[in-house]
Amino acid sequence: MDKEMRIVGFLCNWCSYGGADTAGVGRFLQPTDLRIIRLPCSGRIDPLFVLKTLIGGADGVLVSGCHPRDCHYSEGNYYARRRLEVLKRFLPVIGIDQGRFEYTWVSASEGQRWQHVVTTFTNQIHALGPIQRIGKDAQARACAFGRTLEVDIPA
């Protein structure tokens, strides 16, 4: 596989983080691109976490929580589901591929499913390539703009 990419995972403490642990204990082979951030619940995830991560330069973001009806706090993932679906559909308008963000449900016992999710998502991100950043070439553009104003810009 080509160069490792930057993928951030937001996982709920009770199911998906446990699932990832199960996958590790079971010594399932997984790609190493994912960095995991553990949260108390998928309901804790502000869509802005994901946007900040993507705008900050991550190539992909994966969110995983308990299966619906299994939330440790009864209903956190129901709220999360609505927010994350809205977020996913919002991404194309700002020029970010929908495929760079996925959310899914993995329980603590589903080590193999976790392996499958991580592998699929990592392959998906590798297929998409590095993310385009809005701040790219910002300085060069500012200088070009400055020149149109005939302002002296030190080289």
Added chain:
Amino acid sequence: MPVLDELKAQIARRLPELDMVIGWGHGYDSLHRTPLFIENEADIDKLVFDPLCVHNLATYLTRHGNAKKIGVVVKGCDSRSVVELLQEKLVSRDNVVIFGLPCEGVADLGKVKRALTDLGLDIGRVRETATGGGKLTLTVSGKEVVLPMSEVMADKCGRCRYHNAVLHDEFAGTPVEGQAKDAYADVASFESQTLEERMEFWREQMERCVRCYACRNACPLCVCRDYCIAQSRDPGWVSQRDGLEEKFFFQMIHAMHLAGRCTECGECERACPVDIPLLLLKRKLGKEIKDLFDYSAGTELEIKPPLLAFKVEEDNINERGW
């Protein structure tokens, strides 16, 4: 009786029970209107209503605490903001009196400016302005210019589905008939571009942003005021840098905090001093919310906004099976 006289009579009748009525008054020149805060009867005569009354006065409703009883003058679109505020219990129904108006569309001063520039005229030199008959008649540098309203009307008015206040305690004038269809054609045409083109578009637009927060301040549903997370150091969502990431991320904050709440009144875009088409981001969210939850913000008082609720089995969300 003309709409304005009827409105003045209604305000005069209700004013004794109110601390303040918010309407529109004359601004610094004949083209501009400005919010007018009526606290006594003498001020009622300063009231104006015409297609230049662009402001969404619902913005000022949340700035006076919960103790005051306030009257607010609203067009159809503005009334949706009031309804959304009531839905979210940000304003108490007992403390607001809604003076509803019919509206056939307001002018977009940006379009007026461009139309005048095309004629070689300066918008700053407009001396007299008259509205009516579907026209905007301006006296600029001694010349009379007639602009058809259809050309200088705000984009949102062309697709307006709520010409009349959706909720009101008093209603002046006769309701405007008709309801345009809004198929979100603008969003669809923007999204016909590639992802790279879209990003490049925002790059060009956001480069002009000066982070003045006018968009936020004009927004009727941005109610955090001094507690806006964009200006807090802890958590530090947005740094003090003036990079594109910061500017763009601020717009993400604004858009996401309005998801499922935004009534698409367009105040953010109107208030923007550098004409960044901010409404596009909110329209995109509005479209998706409509598709997912069949919900239009601020149209029905009793419904809970979709992101404050859930269904165990969602109708339109595909469980992300892997």
